[in-house]
Amino acid sequence: MKVILVTVATLLLLVVVVVGEASADRILSGRARVKRDLSSPLHRGGIRDPFGSYCERRGGCCPGRDDQCIVPYLDTICYCDLFCNRTVSDCCPDFWGHCLGIDPPFIGTCDRNGHRFLTGQTYKENCNLCTCGTTGRWECEQNACLIESDMIQSVNRGNYGWKAANYSQFYGMSLDEGMNMDPQSQLLPVYFNAVEKWPGKIHEPLDQGNCAASWAFSTASVASDRIAIQSMGHMTPQLSPQNLISCDTRNQGGCAGGRIDGAWWFLRRRGVVTEDCYPLVQPQQTPVEVGRCMMQSRSVGRGKRQATQRCPNSHNYHNDIYQSTPPYRLSSNDKEIMKEIMDNGPVQAIMEVHEDFFVYKSGIYKHTDVSLPKPPQSRKHGTHSVRIVGWGEERDYNGLPKKYWIAANSWGKTWGEDGYFRIARGENECEIETFVIAVWGRVTMEDMHSQQHRHRRN
Incomplete structure (x- = not known):
C-alpha cells in the first residue's frame, strides 16, 4: 500500500522528456546531418535530461569527427564524437562524463x-x-494567465459592485486558452467506464495480497491498459508487478513500499514482461522481502530492450519486454482527468487510505469519523496507489446528485465492488485528485505485426 510521492520538479522534467521521444526515431530513419551548424548550439537553453544515458547506451565514443556518431536525443539528435566538444556544442548530455571523464560544462x-x-x-x-x-x-515563459492574483486583489479593493475569486479549475491556464475554450468540447457524459468503451483491453483488478506494493500493481495495470488501447488490441499484456517488485530495487522497498517515479523509470528504461511469464510470489518471511530478480534485458537499439533470460514460469516461453514513455501529470481538475480517461484510457492516482477504507463493500466512499471516539492507535492513514477507469453520478435519498470515480483497487475481486470501488468525485476526497499520472506505451507497428503473427501461429 505504501507509495512515496515523486516531486513536482522531477515529474515536470519527465514531461519535458516525453515531448519528443517518438520523433527522434523519425529523424534517425532519414539520412544523418552532414552539416554541423555552429550558429545554433544544442544546449543553449540548458541540458535537458542531464542524467540520461546516450553515449553510454550507444556503446562508446568516436574519435575525431564522425557525423554518423549520433544518438536520438528527445526531439532531435546528439553526437558522441570528439568533434562535438567545442565552444558551441551538440554533444549528448553524458558525453563529457562518459567520453572525457569530466563534469558537463552546461550544468548549473x-x-x-x-x-x-x-x-x-x-x-x-x-x-x-x-x-x-x-x-x-x-x-x-511570458504568457498572460487567466487567473492573476493582482487582478483579483484590485477588483476586490475597488468599488466595482462585484467581487472576484480564484477558481482552481482555471488556474494554470493562459488567457488565450481561456478565450478559446469551446463549450461543446467540454461536454462530458454523466457516466463513463473504460471497461465498456474498450472491451477486452482493460484488465481486471489484481490482488497484491500481503505485499505493500500498490506502487508496482497500479503502475503495471495502467501500463497494461494503455498498451492494449494504443495497439488497438494487437497487444493485450497483463504486465508483471512481480517483475517490478523483484527487479526495480533502486531506492525501492519492494513489498514494504516504493516510488511510482522509480516504477515508471524502470518501465521506460528496462521494461517488464507479462504476469504469465513472471507470476506473483507472495513474500514468505517478512514484508521487506523482494526476492531475487529473475529477469534481465539488454538494449537492441533505439531504446528498445530484449530479454536475456527465460521466463521464471517454465511453462511460458514468451518473454517479450514491454516499455512505456515517461509519464505525464494531469491537473487536479476533475474535468481534465475525465477527458484524459475518455480519450486515452485509465490513469494512476495516489490517495490517502484511512482505517475505514479497508472494510468498504459498496456505494460511494467518503472517509468517515466513526473511529474518532477510539484511541489514536485506531485512527491511522497511509498512502496508496490505484487505477481510475471511469466515473458516474447518482441521486442520494434527498434527490441531490452525487458524483463519483470508478477505480480499480489491487486487493482482489472479493473486496469492494468486484475489486473496484467508487469514491466521491470533484471534492478531492482522500487526496485522490491531487496526484494523477498518465502514460503512453512504447508501441510500434513492428511490435503489433509481431504480436499478430504470433497469435496466428499459436
Missing part, C-alpha cells in the same frame, strides 16, 4: 523556495513554464 543550479534545481529542470508557475538556465537563473 537554480534555487526556488529553498530547493535546488539542475540546468534543464522545470517547474510551472501559474500558466508559465520556467526552466533552470545555464547561468543559474530561471527562464520563464
Whole structure:
C-alpha cells in the first residue's frame, strides 16, 4: 500500500522528456546531418535530461569527427564524437562524463523556495513554464494567465459592485486558452467506464495480497491498459508487478513500499514482461522481502530492450519486454482527468487510505469519523496507489446528485465492488485528485505485426 510521492520538479522534467521521444526515431530513419551548424548550439537553453544515458547506451565514443556518431536525443539528435566538444556544442548530455571523464560544462543550479534545481529542470508557475538556465537563473515563459492574483486583489479593493475569486479549475491556464475554450468540447457524459468503451483491453483488478506494493500493481495495470488501447488490441499484456517488485530495487522497498517515479523509470528504461511469464510470489518471511530478480534485458537499439533470460514460469516461453514513455501529470481538475480517461484510457492516482477504507463493500466512499471516539492507535492513514477507469453520478435519498470515480483497487475481486470501488468525485476526497499520472506505451507497428503473427501461429 505504501507509495512515496515523486516531486513536482522531477515529474515536470519527465514531461519535458516525453515531448519528443517518438520523433527522434523519425529523424534517425532519414539520412544523418552532414552539416554541423555552429550558429545554433544544442544546449543553449540548458541540458535537458542531464542524467540520461546516450553515449553510454550507444556503446562508446568516436574519435575525431564522425557525423554518423549520433544518438536520438528527445526531439532531435546528439553526437558522441570528439568533434562535438567545442565552444558551441551538440554533444549528448553524458558525453563529457562518459567520453572525457569530466563534469558537463552546461550544468548549473537554480534555487526556488529553498530547493535546488539542475540546468534543464522545470517547474510551472501559474500558466508559465520556467526552466533552470545555464547561468543559474530561471527562464520563464511570458504568457498572460487567466487567473492573476493582482487582478483579483484590485477588483476586490475597488468599488466595482462585484467581487472576484480564484477558481482552481482555471488556474494554470493562459488567457488565450481561456478565450478559446469551446463549450461543446467540454461536454462530458454523466457516466463513463473504460471497461465498456474498450472491451477486452482493460484488465481486471489484481490482488497484491500481503505485499505493500500498490506502487508496482497500479503502475503495471495502467501500463497494461494503455498498451492494449494504443495497439488497438494487437497487444493485450497483463504486465508483471512481480517483475517490478523483484527487479526495480533502486531506492525501492519492494513489498514494504516504493516510488511510482522509480516504477515508471524502470518501465521506460528496462521494461517488464507479462504476469504469465513472471507470476506473483507472495513474500514468505517478512514484508521487506523482494526476492531475487529473475529477469534481465539488454538494449537492441533505439531504446528498445530484449530479454536475456527465460521466463521464471517454465511453462511460458514468451518473454517479450514491454516499455512505456515517461509519464505525464494531469491537473487536479476533475474535468481534465475525465477527458484524459475518455480519450486515452485509465490513469494512476495516489490517495490517502484511512482505517475505514479497508472494510468498504459498496456505494460511494467518503472517509468517515466513526473511529474518532477510539484511541489514536485506531485512527491511522497511509498512502496508496490505484487505477481510475471511469466515473458516474447518482441521486442520494434527498434527490441531490452525487458524483463519483470508478477505480480499480489491487486487493482482489472479493473486496469492494468486484475489486473496484467508487469514491466521491470533484471534492478531492482522500487526496485522490491531487496526484494523477498518465502514460503512453512504447508501441510500434513492428511490435503489433509481431504480436499478430504470433497469435496466428499459436
